[in-house]
Amino acid sequence: MKKLIAIIILYVINTSILFSQTETLKKPKLVVGIVVDQMRFDQLYKYEEKYSNDGFKRLMREGFNYKNTQYNYIPTVTAPGHASIYTGTTPSMHGIVGNSWYDRYLGQDVDNVKDTTEIIIGSKEGNNTGISPKKLLTNTISDQLRMSNNFKSKVISISFKDRAAVLPGGHTANAAYWHDWQTSPGYFVSSSYYMNELPDWVTKFNNLGRSNQYLDTVWNTLYPLENYIESAADNNKYEWILRGKSSPTFPYDFKKLRETYKELNTEYQLLWISPYGDKLLTDFAMEAIKNENLGVDDATDMLTISYSVPDVVGHTFGLQSVELEDIYLRLDLEIGKLLKYLDEKVGKGAYTLFLTSDHGAIQVASYLNDLKLPTGIARIAQYKDTLTGYLNTKLGDDSWIQNFDGNQVYLNRSTISKHGLQLQSVQQDVADFLANLNGISGALTAYNLQTNEYNDGLRKLLQNGYHQKRSGDIILTFDPGFIQSSNSELDISSVKGAAHGTGYAYDTHVPLLWFGYGITHGESIRKISVTDISPTLAMMLNLQLPSGNIGNPLAELF
Numbered sequence: 001m002k003k004l005i006a007i008i009i010l011y012v013i014n015t016s017i018l019f020s021q022t023e024t025l026k027k028p029k030l031v032v033g034i035v036v037d038q039m040r041f042d043q044l045y046k047y048e049e050k051y052s053n054d055g056f057k058r059l060m061r062e063g064f065n066y067k068n069t070q071y072n073y074i075p076t077v078t079a080p081g082h083a084s085i086y087t088g089t090t091p092s093m094h095g096i097v098g099n100s101w102y103d104r105y106l107g108q109d110v111d112n113v114k115d116t117t118e119i120i121i122g123s124k125e126g127n128n129t130g131i132s133p134k135k136l137l138t139n140t141i142s143d144q145l146r147m148s149n150n151f152k153s154k155v156i157s158i159s160f161k162d163r164a165a166v167l168p169g170g171h172t173a174n175a176a177y178w179h180d181w182q183t184s185p186g187y188f189v190s191s192s193y194y195m196n197e198l199p200d201w202v203t204k205f206n207n208l209g210r211s212n213q214y215l216d217t218v219w220n221t222l223y224p225l226e227n228y229i230e231s232a233a234d235n236n237k238y239e240w241i242l243r244g245k246s247s248p249t250f251p252y253d254f255k256k257l258r259e260t261y262k263e264l265n266t267e268y269q270l271l272w273i274s275p276y277g278d279k280l281l282t283d284f285a286m287e288a289i290k291n292e293n294l295g296v297d298d299a300t301d302m303l304t305i306s307y308s309v310p311d312v313v314g315h316t317f318g319l320q321s322v323e324l325e326d327i328y329l330r331l332d333l334e335i336g337k338l339l340k341y342l343d344e345k346v347g348k349g350a351y352t353l354f355l356t357s358d359h360g361a362i363q364v365a366s367y368l369n370d371l372k373l374p375t376g377i378a379r380i381a382q383y384k385d386t387l388t389g390y391l392n393t394k395l396g397d398d399s400w401i402q403n404f405d406g407n408q409v410y411l412n413r414s415t416i417s418k419h420g421l422q423l424q425s426v427q428q429d430v431a432d433f434l435a436n437l438n439g440i441s442g443a444l445t446a447y448n449l450q451t452n453e454y455n456d457g458l459r460k461l462l463q464n465g466y467h468q469k470r471s472g473d474i475i476l477t478f479d480p481g482f483i484q485s486s487n488s489e490l491d492i493s494s495v496k497g498a499a500h501g502t503g504y505a506y507d508t509h510v511p512l513l514w515f516g517y518g519i520t521h522g523e524s525i526r527k528i529s530v531t532d533i534s535p536t537l538a539m540m541l542n543l544q545l546p547s548g549n550i551g552n553p554l555a556e557l558f
């Protein structure tokens, strides 16, 4: 009898523990969105053997893995990537058509987040140009969360890059912070858009001088160099050599290198190619969780973190480099540390986390060329000269091109109307001409994009990336494997570092892992888009969809 009572009591205790975890928690206390800048899907597996059990592999082991997650627009670069993840729509609607773009009304390039009506907060030198999300035309899932409960939910958004902090937080974030290497000694700063002064905890963090301390380090590989068999030899011709060094090889003595970079006022930018940059951001994320009391009360909070170092290291050394491999092995440890901290502070199973990337990347063009794989250089300056000659000969000498940068041609519309020509027919003429040039795989006119509905392939991606006010008159795609360059002299054999921006799979195929509250283990090979992330969160949290949403909730998770 006593035994039976004991069993019953035990049963009651057990179920009450069970209830307190599953029944009382109707939604996660915190949503954590992690973006790893330039991470490709294959990087989850390429270095898998060396990853710890607590980082990427824990997310894959316990969480849900969407193995066929794709970007669904061109251009695949950082600002549109972050905007699309958090708005559930593409540049055609959220308006972030690039990291910067040509504004035909102002006649100049504009940055996606720079805003002369705001100032940087927390910078050592005041009155520099501030930052805001005002060019983002739709709202975000973070905005919907804030609006859902009269702003009781907190949204904090952090990164090394300003755009990667600002865009995820949407229009109503409590704060966005990024690493200012230009005007401060490596401080985390914000903008007058959010606040008039930094909270005490951020000032205290800055005063710890960690940027300075983390720069006084020597970067050696985590494991002995001979273990990096997934990568090319450390010394190879596809990598940039840092100023002050004679080869692109370990060790990187940042303490010594910073002296050279100090003269150029860029010494703190060295943290952007150091594993200590990711460490610094993780430190800052944990401080934000603690000091902002994220995930403490009933209202679900949101923390967005974007790791920028992998992108900069990819551009500097390429995908074949030991440097990039080591960055991922160490980022894995940072993610493990962050998960452990979240388990302790917010509670195991009390937060929902997703990890994805803002775009992929292609191997170094010279490396592909040496391996006889398809590659080449799309020479923008040369295209522009050829087109200018063609239009002057055909239509008469005049200023026909207002701007030709990357894959966008902006025609001079006043010249066209002065000559009594139709914009639409000049657009088509230019598109037909350019499509014949070496390296250009296709050219669509703005008129094509406005009047047709493309359902598939690169044309669909161009259409999703096209915004009538912000995009050009003719939009180009280049051959697979081609990289763009404004340098007409550049020889393919001297190209160094990775690139991205196209609609090909090397740039569009990214990881997407879900983990924590509400997520059961599994994986799917269904083709999904990054624009499906926000509507999934909307369904999980019972929120209205973001204003421009075109994505679909990921049914496998429900």
Ligand SMILES: [Zn+2]
Pocket: 038, 078, 311, 312, 315, 500
């Ligand atoms: Zn990049």
